[in-house]
Each structure stands twice: as C-alpha cells, then as structure tokens.
Amino acid sequence: MLLYTTAFAALLAAAPSFIPPVTAASSKRGLAFTPNETTRADDKIWVEKPTSLTWYYNYEPRPEPVYSDVSQSEFEFVPMMWGAPDSIDDTSFLSTVESLIKDQGVNITNVLSFNEPDGPFVYGGSNMEPSAAAQIWVNNMIPLQELGVRVGLPACTGGSSGLPWLQNFLVECSKLVSTENEQRNCTYDFVTIHWYGNFEGLASHMGQYSAAFPNKTMWITEYNLNEQSLETTQTFYNMSAEYFDRLESVERYSLFGAFRSDVSNVGPNAAMLSANGSLTDIGAWYLGREPTGILPGSSSAAFRPVLPRGSIAALVALVAVAVLT
Numbered sequence: 357m358l359l360y361t362t363a364f365a366a367l368l369a370a371a372p373s374f375i376p377p378v379t380a381a382s383s384k385r386g387l388a389f390t391p392n393e394t395t396r397a398d399d400k401i402w403v404e405k406p407t408s409l410t411w412y413y414n415y416e417p418r419p420e421p422v423y424s425d426v427s428q429s430e431f432e433f434v435p436m437m438w439g440a441p442d443s444i445d446d447t448s449f450l451s452t453v454e455s456l457i458k459d460q461g462v463n464i465t466n467v468l469s470f471n472e473p474d475g476p477f478v479y480g481g482s483n484m485e486p487s488a489a490a491q492i493w494v495n496n497m498i499p500l501q502e503l504g505v506r507v508g509l510p511a512c513t514g515g516s517s518g519l520p521w522l523q524n525f526l527v528e529c530s531k532l533v534s535t536e537n538e539q540r541n542c543t544y545d546f547v548t549i550h551w552y553g554n555f556e557g558l559a560s561h562m563g564q565y566s567a568a569f570p571n572k573t574m575w576i577t578e579y580n581l582n583e584q585s586l587e588t589t590q591t592f593y594n595m596s597a598e599y600f601d602r603l604e605s606v607e608r609y610s611l612f613g614a615f616r617s618d619v620s621n622v623g624p625n626a627a628m629l630s631a632n633g634s635l636t637d638i639g640a641w642y643l644g645r646e647p648t649g650i651l652p653g654s655s656s657a658a659f660r661p662v663l664p665r666g667s668i669a670a671l672v673a674l675v676a677v678a679v680l681t
Contacts, residue, residue: 365392371441381408381644382601386434386610388578389414394420398633402614403431408644411608413468413577417452428463436468439482440492450496459504467500468548468577469493470510474521482514486521490528498533506545509569509575514551514561519568546607550578551623555595566605577601580612583623586652590625593638611642617652624652 385408399422402409411432414420419433420605435456456462472607473489475481484492489510497507510525512518514538529542547569551558554643558579581592593611617624618631630641630650637647 358565380428380601382597383410384600384606384608385409385642385644386577386608386611387412387614389420390611390615391420392615397521397632398616398629399423401629401633401635401639402643406644408642413610415471417449418456418614421464432465433462434466434468435464436471437492437496438471439473440484440488444491445495446492447495450499453500453505454503457505464505466506466508466545467497468508468511468575469497472513472550473510473525474515474517475513486524487528488526488540490532493525493529495531500540501545503541508546508575509544509547511548511550514549514553514557519564523568544572546573546575549574549576550579551576552578552582552612554581554676555592555599558596559599561608564647569666574605575607576609578612579609580622580626582626584610590638597641602609607608611638613638613642627652 386401387409389399389402389412391414402412403423403426409431411434412420412423413434413436414439415436417435417437419435423431423433431649435449436607441448453464453467457464461620470482470484470489472479472481473484475483477483488492501507507523510520512521526542531641533540533542548564549562551561562574562576579596581589584592597609600609607622611628612622613620613626613628615627616629616631616633617636622629624631626638628636628642630636630652634650635643635648636650636652640646640648
C-alpha cells in the first residue's frame with residue numbers, strides 16, 4: 357500500500373503543470389441541468405453539435421421546455437422525484453410520469469429518486485427519514501416499475517451517513533411490501549452516487565457501493581472536485597472520465613458543472629463554462645470536443661503542454677490498485 361500511495365503522490369504532484377489529453381466522446385455522459393436564468397442561451401450549449409451527451413435530468417418530474425425540439429431518443433429526459441411531497445400519501449410524481457408516458461407519448465424508461473435524503477436542506481439535501489421515504493417510494497416508484505420503468509435508488513451524499521441511510525431505507529421499504537405470509541424486498545434497478553472530492557476517494561466510494569449492492573450498475577449523477585486549482589481539477593476530470601468509461605459497472609454519469617464559473621458553487625475551476633459563457637477545456641472535453649484553452653475566469657486562451665495518454669491511463673490504474681490494496 358505504501359509503495360503504490362507514494363508512487364501515486366509523485367505522479368499526481370507532477371501532473372498539474374500539464375493538461376491531460378482530450379477524453380473521447382462517451383454515450384454514458386449526461387447533463388445535470390441547472391438553468392441560467394439570466395442567459396438562457398447557455399442552456400442550448402449542451403445539445404449543440406457535436407455533443408456526446410445522450411441524457412439529462414433537471415431535479416424535476418417534467419422535462420425542460422428549452423429541449424422540446426430535441427427528441428427523447430436523441431436526448432433522453434430522466435424524471436426525478438427530488439424529495440418528500442407535502443403529504444406522505446401524495447402521488448403527484450407518479451401521476452406526472454404516467455401522463456408523460458400515456459398522454460404525451462414520451463418514452464420514459466428511467467427515473468431518479470430522492471436527492472441526498474441523508475443531507476440537510478441547507479446543503480441541498482432533501483432531509484428525509486428512511487421510513488417516510490420508504491412509504492413515498494412504495495406509493496410512487498413501485499407502480500412505475502410495474503409499467504416497466506427502471507428506478508434508481510436514492511442518491512445519498514458522499515459522506516459516512518449515506519450507506520447506513522440506504523440500508524435503513526431498504527429495511528423499511530421491505531417491511532411495507534411484505535405480508536405476514538410472505539417476506540419480500542423492495543427492488544431497484546441501479547444505484548445512484550454523488551461525490552465531491554479527489555479521485556482516490558471517488559474510487560473508494562464506488563468500491564463501497566459495489567460491495568453493498570453487488571450486480572447493480574451505477575449512475576454517478578453528481579460529481580466533481582470542488583475548490584481546487586485549475587490543473588488539479590482538469591486532472592481529476594480526465595482521470596474520472598477515463599475510469600467511468602472503462603468500467604462496465606458504470607452505466608451513466610453526469611458532471612456537476614453545467615454553469616458559468618462566476619456562479620459556480622463548486623469553485624470556478626470546476627465549471628464547464630467561463631464567466632462569459634464560453635466552454636472551458638473541461639466543458640469541451642465533456643462534450644467530446646477539442647480543448648478550447650479558455651480559462652474559467654475569462655475568454656483568453658492559455659497554452660499548456662499535454663500529458664501523454666499513456667501517462668494518464670497509468671495514473672488512473674495506479675490509483676485503482678492503491679485503493680484496492
């Protein structure tokens with residue numbers, strides 16, 4: 357373990373003065389949509405050609421009007437039930453998704469559930485008790501599963517409270533679907549992960565989910581390295597994208613950074629748009645394009661040498677080995 361960790365630290369220390377190579381387009385990539393209320397033209401950037409993005413979610417049960425001219429088969433909308441409704445018996449989410457399918461002919465095949473239910477409202481969590489969340493799930497998600505819609509587990513925070521919350525939730529949910537004569541378990545189709553931190557922590561967190569939920573694919577619906585230098589953030593992006601694209605267990609992923617650097621709550625260098633709305637290198641890479649050289653804080657380009665493709669692949673592999681050792 358010490359050998360791998362020391363070698364990793366040496367490679368990572370050398371990496372910041374270089375920009376990693378462009379990450380190839382990937383059909384796994386999606387958009388965690390956050391609207392720009394002042395410059396709505398930004399919202400169209402993500403579907404302009406060429407783009408590698410194939411799906412999106414907006415933390416809501418209804419699709420974004422700005423993408424009404426893009427087909428569901430080209431840019432799949434995934435409805436989300438963000439948190440608890442006013443009443444535990446409320447089934448408005450179910451009704452909305454059923455209407456999309458039956459009345460509007462939208463081919464909804466996947467839905468997402470509660471956003472960081474183990475986290476407080478002040479930090480963006482939906483702050484739900486596992487027992488209440490289980491009842492809401494049974495009321496809204498199970499009927500959708502019966503229609504053939506795939507459902508993801510709630511997306512907990514990347515902190516220590518996440519997995520225990522999910523385990524308690526599944527226990528409570530199983531109680532609700534069981535009878536005196538038959539013990540049943542709540543079913544789900546994929547697990548959903550959030551992570552903010554370095555690559556080594558991300559790989560370790562994913563390993564914990566793989567152990568807790570074997571034989572289930574993963575959707576990483578929010579992730580980024582927040583409040584770090586530009587070079588460190590770019591290195592993290594390329595390492596994580598290469599890792600996700602290579603792992604069969606990762607079904608989909610969406611970088612949390614589809615906004616301008618001057619309004620970013622994960623630090624300016626993690627944003628995919630500069631302060632004036634131009635794609636940064638990370639934004640261009642994420643769409644499967646050539647790097648722009650545009651810095652997050654401006655529209656000026658800055659030249660940096662490129663880290664050879666073999667070096668970044670070796671760095672990713674080394675970290676993965678270190679995490680598992």
